[in-house]
Amino acid sequence: MTFTKTKQAPAETLKPERIPAADPPAALQPTGARNPLSEPSRPESSPPIAISFDSFNAFYGDYQAIDQINLQIPSKQVTGFIGPSGCGKTTLLRWINRMNDIVPTARSTGQLHLHDLDVLASSTDVVELRRRVGIVFQKPNPFPKSIYDNVAYGARLHLKLTRTELDALVEWSLRKAAVWSEVKDRLHKPALGLSGGQQQRVCIARTIATGPEVLLMDEPCSALDPISTSAIEDLIFELRQQFTIVIVTHNMQQASRVSDMTAFFYQGKVVEFGTTDQVFTCPTEKQTEDYVTGKFG
Numbered sequence: 198m199t200f201t202k203t204k205q206a207p208a209e210t211l212k213p214e215r216i217p218a219a220d221p222p223a224a225l226q227p228t229g230a231r232n233p234l235s236e237p238s239r240p241e242s243s244p245p246i247a248i249s250f251d252s253f254n255a256f257y258g259d260y261q262a263i264d265q266i267n268l269q270i271p272s273k274q275v276t277g278f279i280g281p282s283g284c285g286k287t288t289l290l291r292w293i294n295r296m297n298d299i300v301p302t303a304r305s306t307g308q309l310h311l312h313d314l315d316v317l318a319s320s321t322d323v324v325e326l327r328r329r330v331g332i333v334f335q336k337p338n339p340f341p342k343s344i345y346d347n348v349a350y351g352a353r354l355h356l357k358l359t360r361t362e363l364d365a366l367v368e369w370s371l372r373k374a375a376v377w378s379e380v381k382d383r384l385h386k387p388a389l390g391l392s393g394g395q396q397q398r399v400c401i402a403r404t405i406a407t408g409p410e411v412l413l414m415d416e417p418c419s420a421l422d423p424i425s426t427s428a429i430e431d432l433i434f435e436l437r438q439q440f441t442i443v444i445v446t447h448n449m450q451q452a453s454r455v456s457d458m459t460a461f462f463y464q465g466k467v468v469e470f471g472t473t474d475q476v477f478t479c480p481t482e483k484q485t486e487d488y489v490t491g492k493f494g
């Protein structure tokens with residue numbers, strides 16, 4: 198069995214003239230923060246590396262979950278992490294924005310860089326790192342607040358915007374997350390009153406509203422129906438123009454549809470990393486072939 202990579206048109210096509218342009222004055226922004234309303238253009242040549250793991254190992258106590266990983270994740274592309282349960286996909290993702298800092302037994306060795314930033318250095322500002330690297334989890338986790346306040350939450354912390362600018366940013370983020378039309382008449386109602394798929398898209402809107410460079414998605418569609426899944430895949434396809442995206446998925450069709458690059462993990466190691474077409478249609482490793490064709494996992 199082989200997979201053909203097909204790209205779909207985004208479900209909700211954004212019309213640039215409808216995106217409110219309201220960059221806050223640079224002087225009002227904290228260092229490094231940028232208003233996501235200003236979209237950089239997609240580079241023509243091969244993309245630079247956004248995230249780099251060099252001889253990276255990760256442990257929980259004595260247990261080694263990640264074993265000597267060298268992996269370069271390209272900027273402004275979608276990289277899929279695939280592999281059987283327990284092979285370390287979530288662990289690796291959580292190191293990128295230092296989520297494992299809250300796990301007392303977790304430690305790592307080796308190097309991990311986000312562009313020039315030494316992610317693991319004790320001097321690294323973790324709050325700023327997490328603004329640059331947003332994460333969306335398998336289970337939607339909206340705050341017990343209104344839809345508007347969920348999306349505005351990070352912007353209120355990191356950007357000093359007027360009410361008009363904040364309104365524009367909330368609308369822009371919800372449009373980007375392909376959920377605006379479903380929530381625009383109930384922005385001040387609780388986010389927890391939405392369906393699971395809508396909650397997940399509101400969580401994505403909340404994540405992109407602070408203008409991250411990297412979007413980490415850990416099985417973002419695993420609890421969603423096919424229509425919501427399709428909306429999120431369209432969204433990923435669109436967002437890759439602006440963000441570096443890493444998505445963990447157990448769905449091989451989804452990985453082949455949305456990812457430019459694919460990394461196959463097994464027992465804490467990267468067995469194979471290449472373009473999605475290559476990994477799915479002519480893998481160099483037998484383990485990869487067995488996994489993508491459903492012989493194990």
Ligand SMILES: Nc1ncnc2c1ncn2[C@@H]1O[C@H](COP(=O)(O)OP(=O)(O)OP(=O)(O)O)[C@@H](O)[C@H]1O
Nearest residue numbers: 257260262280281282283284285286287288289300
């Ligand atoms: N907090 C933790 N404490 C101890 N061990 C952990 C912890 N989190 C994960 N592990 C172990 O680390 C290994 C890798 O787990 P991880 O969650 O990264 O796998 P995964 O590839 O994301 O799996 P899945 O596809 O099931 O989500 C597993 O053996 C897991 O049991």
Ligand SMILES: [Mg+2]
Nearest residue numbers: 286287288415
């Ligand atoms: Mg996982």
